[in-house]
Amino acid sequence: MNLQHYYWYFKSAVPERICDDIVKYGNLKKQKLAVTGPYQGRELSNKEVKDLKKTRDSNIVWLEDTWIYKEIHPYVRIANKNAGWNFHYDHSESCQFTKYSKNQFYDWHNDGWDRPYKRENPNDPFHNKIRKLSVTVSLSNPKDYEGGELEFDFRNQIPTKNKKIKCTEILPKGSIVVFPSFIWHRVCPIKRGERYSLVIWNLGYPFK
Numbered sequence: 764m765n766l767q768h769y770y771w772y773f774k775s776a777v778p779e780r781i782c783d784d785i786v787k788y789g790n791l792k793k794q795k796l797a798v799t800g801p802y803q804g805r806e807l808s809n810k811e812v813k814d815l816k817k818t819r820d821s822n823i824v825w826l827e828d829t830w831i832y833k834e835i836h837p838y839v840r841i842a843n844k845n846a847g848w849n850f851h852y853d854h855s856e857s858c859q860f861t862k863y864s865k866n867q868f869y870d871w872h873n874d875g876w877d878r879p880y881k882r883e884n885p886n887d888p889f890h891n892k893i894r895k896l897s898v899t900v901s902l903s904n905p906k907d908y909e910g911g912e913l914e915f916d917f918r919n920q921i922p923t924k925n926k927k928i929k930c931t932e933i934l935p936k937g938s939i940v941v942f943p944s945f946i947w948h949r950v951c952p953i954k955r956g957e958r959y960s961l962v963i964w965n966l967g968y969p970f971k
Contacts, residue, residue, distance in 0.1 A: 764943075764945070766846075766847070766848065766943070767846070767847050768846040768847060768848075769915065769917055769942060769943070769946060770846075770915065770930065770940050770941065770942035770946070771841075771842035771845060771846040771940070771941050771942070772930070772932040772933060772938060772939065772940045772941070773838050773841075773842075773938060773939045773940075774932060774935050774938050775935045775936065775937045775938055776838055776937055776938060776939050777834060777835075777900060777937035777938075777939065778937060779936055779937060781834055781937070782900075782901075782902045782903075782936055782937050785826075785831060785860065785902055785959075785961060786902050786903075786959050788826070788828075788860075789824045789826065789860035789862075789959070790862075792824045792826075792860075793824070794822040794823065794824050794862060795822065795823060795824075796812070796815075796820075796821075796822060796823075797819055797820075797821045797822065797823045797859075797861065797869075798815060798819070799815070799818065799819050799872070802815050817870075818869075818870045818872075819868075819869045819870065819872075820866070820867040820868055820869075821861050821862065821863050821867050821868070821869060821950075822861070822862045822864075822867075823859050823860060823861050823862070824859075824860040825857040825858070825859065825860075826857065826858040826859075826860050826961075827857050827858065828858075831858055831961070832855060832858070832963075835858075835898060835900060835939065835961070835963060836855070838898075838939050838941065839896060839898055839941055839963075839965055842896075842939075842941035843896060843941070846941070848896075848943065850895045850896060850943070850967060851895075851967045851968065852895045852896055852965045852966055852967035853888075853966070853967055854888040854889070854892065854965070854966045854967075855963050855964065855965050855966070856889075856894075856963065856964045856965075856966065858961055858962070858963050859961070859962040859963070860959070860960075860961055861959070861960050861961070861962060862957060862958075862959055863908075863911050863950060863953045863957065863958040863959075863960075864953060864957050865953050865954070865955065865956070865957075866952055866953060867952065867953050868911075868949070868950055868951060868952040868953065869949055869950040870949050871916060871947055871948070871949045872947065872948070872949065873944065873945050873946060873947050873948070874894050874897045874944040874945075874964055875893060875894050875944045875945045876893065876894070879891045879892055879893050879968075879969055880892055880893070880966075888966075889966065891968060891969075892966040892967055892968055892969075893944075893966065893967065893968075893969050893970075894944035894964040894965070894966055895943065895944055895965055895966065895967045896941055896942070896943065896944060896964075896965040897941070897942055897943070897944045897946075897962065897963075897964055897965075898939060898940070898941050898961075898962065898963040898964075898965070899913060899933065899939070899940050899960055899961070899962050900937070900938070900939050900960060900961040900962075900963075901933045901934065901935070901936060901937065901938045901939075901960055902936065902937075902959040902960055902961060903936060903957070903958050903959045903960075904936045905934045905935065905936070907956045907957065907958075908953055908954075908955060908956030908957055908958045909953070909954040909955040909956060910951050910952050910953045910954035910955070911950060911951055911952070911953045911954075911958040912929045912930070912931075912950070912951045913929070913930040913933055913940065913948060913949075913950055914927060914928065914929050914930065914948060914949050914950075914951060915927070915928045915929075915930060915942070915946060915947065915948050916947040916948065916949070917946070917947070918947060944964060
């Protein structure tokens with residue numbers, strides 16, 4: 764899919780006080796190892812944990828509080844319009860509060876699945892929907908960590924141009940980046956300190 768804009772950002776959009784509140788709130792809850800793909804929804808063996816950490820190593824907490832969504836949702840709507848995507852979406856998944864410590868990372872991936880969500884209840888807001896818009900919010904001061912850059916790879920979008928781009932616009936605390944969920948991206952390894960972020964996936968029916 765060719766797009767005019769492959770991501771849309773807002774520098775220092777979320778007040779520092781709100782960022783600190785989210786970090787404090789997330790740290791009060793029990794964190795767990797972030798999983799992906801076939802590792803989801805079950806206890807992992809030691810070998811599976813070791814294999815998982817070759818691709819993804821971070822700690823997460825799921826948040827579903829209205830006050831957090833209210834802070835972020837307006838920016839998703841603005842980005843969707845201003846970037847010219849105009850994707851139809853109507854639901855958000857739980858917010859993923861993520862902590863990256865030294866040497867932790869998340870290698871190249873995109874947020875989409877190979878098929879829509881399926882639920883037994885056809886009225887479930889997830890049923891038959893896909894991830895369309897991904898959101899990352901920077902909750903940390905860039906002075907508090909080194910490494911951990913969010914990087915995009917437009918391998919399938921711009922084959923004749925420089926494919927890898929570091930999203931430096933999201934470095935200031937409280938900055939937001941919105942991008943289509945099919946865009947490849949990664950979080951580079953943390954070299955020093957800790958990086959906190961908030962991720963939200965927004966769902967809609969498959970593209971037609």
